[in-house]
Amino acid sequence: MTLHAQQAPSRAWFVHQEAEAAKQPKPRLQWRVDPFMIVAGLIATAALLWALAPGWFAPFAPTDMDPQAILQAPSHTHLLGSDHMGRDVFSLIIYGARQSMMVGVGSAVISLLIGGFIGLVAGYLGGAVDLVTMRLIDIWLSVPSTLLVIIIATALRPNLGNVILTIGLVFAPHVARVMRSLVLSIKSRPFVEASRAIGSSHLSIILRHILPHTLSQVLVTLTLQVAFGMLMGAMMSFIGLGVVQDRPDWGFLLNQGRSYLTTAWWFATFPGLAITLLVISLNTLGEALRRRLDPRGKAA
Amino acid sequence: MAYVLKRLAAAALVVFGTVTLVFLILYALPGDPASLIAGDDAPPAVIARIRIQLGADQPLWAQYLYYLHGLVTGDLGRSFLTGEPVFGRLAAQLPATLELTFLSAGVAIVLGVLLGVLSAVHRGDWIDNLIQTITMTFTSMPEFWRGILLILIFSVWLHWLPAIGNGDLAQLVLPVACMGVGHAGVLTRTVRNNVLEVIEEPFVATLRGKGLLEGAILYRHVLRSALIPVITTFGMLVSQMLGGVVVIETLFARQGLGRIIAESVGSKDIPMIQGAVLFAALLSVTITVLVDLSYRWIDPRITL
Numbered sequence: 166m167t168l169h170a171q172q173a174p175s176r177a178w179f180v181h182q183e184a185e186a187a188k189q190p191k192p193r194l195q196w197r198v199d200p201f202m203i204v205a206g207l208i209a210t211a212a213l214l215w216a217l218a219p220g221w222f223a224p225f226a227p228t229d230m231d232p233q234a235i236l237q238a239p240s241h242t243h244l245l246g247s248d249h250m251g252r253d254v255f256s257l258i259i260y261g262a263r264q265s266m267m268v269g270v271g272s273a274v275i276s277l278l279i280g281g282f283i284g285l286v287a288g289y290l291g292g293a294v295d296l297v298t299m300r301l302i303d304i305w306l307s308v309p310s311t312l313l314v315i316i317i318a319t320a321l322r323p324n325l326g327n328v329i330l331t332i333g334l335v336f337a338p339h340v341a342r343v344m345r346s347l348v349l350s351i352k353s354r355p356f357v358e359a360s361r362a363i364g365s366s367h368l369s370i371i372l373r374h375i376l377p378h379t380l381s382q383v384l385v386t387l388t389l390q391v392a393f394g395m396l397m398g399a400m401m402s403f404i405g406l407g408v409v410q411d412r413p414d415w416g417f418l419l420n421q422g423r424s425y426l427t428t429a430w431w432f433a434t435f436p437g438l439a440i441t442l443l444v445i446s447l448n449t450l451g452e453a454l455r456r457r458l459d460p461r462g463k464a465a
Numbered sequence: 466m467a468y469v470l471k472r473l474a475a476a477a478l479v480v481f482g483t484v485t486l487v488f489l490i491l492y493a494l495p496g497d498p499a500s501l502i503a504g505d506d507a508p509p510a511v512i513a514r515i516r517i518q519l520g521a522d523q524p525l526w527a528q529y530l531y532y533l534h535g536l537v538t539g540d541l542g543r544s545f546l547t548g549e550p551v552f553g554r555l556a557a558q559l560p561a562t563l564e565l566t567f568l569s570a571g572v573a574i575v576l577g578v579l580l581g582v583l584s585a586v587h588r589g590d591w592i593d594n595l596i597q598t599i600t601m602t603f604t605s606m607p608e609f610w611r612g613i614l615l616i617l618i619f620s621v622w623l624h625w626l627p628a629i630g631n632g633d634l635a636q637l638v639l640p641v642a643c644m645g646v647g648h649a650g651v652l653t654r655t656v657r658n659n660v661l662e663v664i665e666e667p668f669v670a671t672l673r674g675k676g677l678l679e680g681a682i683l684y685r686h687v688l689r690s691a692l693i694p695v696i697t698t699f700g701m702l703v704s705q706m707l708g709g710v711v712v713i714e715t716l717f718a719r720q721g722l723g724r725i726i727a728e729s730v731g732s733k734d735i736p737m738i739q740g741a742v743l744f745a746a747l748l749s750v751t752i753t754v755l756v757d758l759s760y761r762w763i764d765p766r767i768t769l
Contacts, residue, residue, distance in 0.1 A: 430617055
């Protein structure tokens with residue numbers, strides 16, 4: 166009985182939302198078939214597939230060195246040219262996708278978990294907890310994020326886990342802010358009050374009513390954070406704070422290519438293009454998602 | 466005046482917090498700075514000696530007090546690598562960074578306002594779409610790749626501009642373009658959205674009713690209100706740029722704060738990194754406070 170009563174307000178709210186939604190002009194609620202979005206989706210899917218199974222797509226192994234083909238311009242054999250060790254740049258990019266994606270996705274998940282938790286607690290509890298948390302976050306955000314990443318990474322050992330952790334930690338306060346304001350607005354809605362009135366515990370209110378309503382925004386934030394994380398990861402590899410392995414990530418390739426700008430423009434150009442295209446795609450998808458999930462949105 | 470004092474007190478708190486944060490990250494994280502400096506295979510005796518040199522054998526609070534005392538007296542320690550005082554080196558290279566940052570911020574603002582207004586005026590048509598696509602592309606690029614492309618095109622291929630070094634004006638063009646153009650993207654969006662928002666306000670309808678020309682409404686009235694939030698963005702912009710200089714100065718081989726950081730990271734020169742990060746962070750806090758104060762001066766309706 167209690168269980169049923171607990172669910173009632175939120176169901177009623179959904180019905181209300183549906184009724185509201187029905188009043189809106191139809192086309193706004195459907196995915197607009199936007200050519201940009203299709204291209205963005207394709208690029209993101211390709212990068213994901215490269216990261217999962219590079220061997221299926223790469224014409225060469227990342228360790229294949231051909232002394233006959235050092236710094237060769239793009240050709241039939243080497244579509245995007247070859248590097249200073251005679252490796253195929255296209256294959257290196259395909260094999261580098263995994264590391265770059267892991268840094269992006271991993272750091273986004275970490276910042277979401279940590280920042281999400283902090284924002285949830287601060288927003289839900291309010292009062293002194295909220296005040297102190299927000300002050301601490303202000304301090305954290307007052308240091309340019311690039312510099313924070315650099316000093317944290319300096320203090321830690323350079324391995325993949327720490328790179329992901331560093332970026333995740335640096336972006337967590339941004340997520341915490343988003344989460345806090347979401348929680349604040351949801352907390353004041355009638356169904357939360359109703360739920361509390363019938364005696365639901367705080368935990369149950371958070372799990373049943375607040376978290377589900379943050380999901381859509383969380384998804385948008387996650388998409389955009391993956392893009393941020395990848396850019397930051399590439400920056401770290403670029404200044405030598407990343408992980409150096411036999412499978413170099415895109416930032417590291419870019420940094421190596423920088424030494425051959427005058428003789429081999431393709432070496433630095435294509436890894437950078439890979440990062441840029443993927444980040445643009447993720448941003449496009451994130452924006453589209455935001456518009457889709459918030460039909461009243463100002464973004465339109 | 467009371468407001469100014471309150472704001473300064475808050476800023477002092479942030480400064481203190483920042484100083485503490487940098488200390489905690491570098492000294493209290495599990496990574497042991499002594500073994501980081503010495504390398505993993507160094508004999509324990511060497512690591513122990515470095516630890517004493519660093520003061521890392523003392524309790525954390527003692528290290529913290531020592532560090533605060535140093536800061537207050539302007540002593541940021543000596544470089545592990547060259548032994549030179551950190552403060553002197555930073556002070557000598559600061560002007561190059563300031564020059565780069567402020568010029569870039571200027572370029573970003575001019576471009577951002579122009580493109581933002583253009584985009585808002587042409588809302589929905591091809592000019593707007595073009596501007597939005599271009600700015601999206603620029604903001605999604607890694608800053609260093611944008612720089613590499615600029616070097617490739619303007620130095621390697623066209624031989625128009627020098628790629629590296631600092632000193633004369635020509636050497637500033639590429640780095641400033643790289644930072645300024647990138648950050649203009651974010652500003653363009655802000656300006657566009659603000660202009661579109663202000664245009665909806667009732668006072669604009671009144672002006673139209675009065676029979677004022679669209680151009681006059683836009684440039685004399687709408688823009689003035691729409692630009693106020695841009696000033697806040699300026700603070701954020703400069704702060705981000707102070708982080709971005711690490712990459713830009715490395716790429717364009719300019720002797721500034723960012724270059725010091727990038728070089729010290731490679732050699733694990735912790736006093737140098739700490740000093741440079743503090744310099745940049747405090748600079749960014751200062752600018753944020755100044756912007757906040759001017760914001761209120763420009764728009765008296767704001768009370769914080």
